[in-house]
Amino acid sequence: MEVKTYKKDYDYSYSLGAFPTMELIKKKSDAVDKIIIHSSFDNQNVIDEIKSLVDNTRIFTNDKLVLKLSDKGNCFIIGVFNKYSSKLDENSDHLLLDNPSNMGNLGTIIRSSLGFGIKNIAIIKPGVDYFDPKVIRSSMGSIFSVNIEYFDSLEDYESKYPHHNIYSFMLQAKKNLRDETFSNKPVTLAFGNEATGLDMKYLNENSLIIKHSDEIDSLNVTNAVSIALYEYSLKL
């Protein structure tokens, strides 16, 4: 059985840890290729649940492989899956991330997005590989419950989803998040790169700012996204 340490051009990836792997099994069962369990894993409930959901010919014990694929020693279950593609739902609200560059941040954002009910995420290239195990891990497996689609540019996104109203979060915006009613549906909440934010081409009458003191330069992008999702979820 050969599973190599992840590279972007492979047609498979894997979830590290019991919690993300259970999410994989429950939400993307068709994509599951194999489940690899370390022999020291002793949570019989989890093992029984896996055996009830996954064809048993796909379940293996292979300590060496678990150790090889997991960076940290505290991972005992790995779910190998075939990569799949998804399209965004054109009638639902979207989150848009322009050039997200940090894997941990992307995973955390996916988790918050699902937590506040937005299950369709556009990534404007360049952007990190959302199938990287680091993204999957920091998403806590929530990545298996959302649709993610890459776009070459903002224009590419707008041409494919022309009915969405883009609310771009920018320090240059005039309107406060709290004052926005989000009356034009469906909405796209847009956020820029960790270091550079959104390009000025995103600035329009729908642009929003999350007010903070001038003692800091900006909020961390994952925190800004979470605050926006929280506020938006209360106005639905």
Added chain:
Amino acid sequence: MEVKTYKKDYDYSYSLGAFPTMELIKKKSDAVDKIIIHSSFDNQNVIDEIKSLVDNTRIFTNDKLVLKLSDKGNCFIIGVFNKYSSKLDENSDHLLLDNPSNMGNLGTIIRSSLGFGIKNIAIIKPGVDYFDPKVIRSSMGSIFSVNIEYFDSLEDYESKYPHHNIYSFMLQAKKNLRDETFSNKPVTLAFGNEATGLDMKYLNENSLIIKHSDEIDSLNVTNAVSIALYEYSLKL
């Protein structure tokens, strides 16, 4: 000139990078021991500003030392400082973190806290070392603008700051954050460990929940703190 790679028991630490180091120089000038600049750093404005603020006998060029102290290659300025202690302001609002265990998270939380105007942070032990360069870096230097104090236990904190009203954020809470008026001042916004949350002893009539869908287990703690700080800042 000897500066060793940071260890918790040293009486000094250091900021990595120009932005955090400028924060150190501006906000904690008395603590500055030396500034070390890589010879390839060519932002003359920053160099001039440093020279105008720091005694020039404390400014050094030492490429080998910069490379040794910085994990990544993209750091060109390091600010070595003597550790200092601070007490919380008893009349101001506090943020309380019980057993924060991730350095990057702690730094990000400090940055958000300053951004929303809370400059006094209590850490209930155990908790990571807030002077660790990883915390300073992820705080983007905002750590030099806040007071942080360790406490042995919640009881220790309460005995020292008996007039604070603790609002604990817990999944077991009944009251929604959005419905809370925070009428009892000063407030302490309390958050638990990344993996385990707050102990049940924190649960009281002031406990709050940030509502999210049941498709995720919980919000990432840095995001939960940011949402709470945002909501609280709007009710001041």
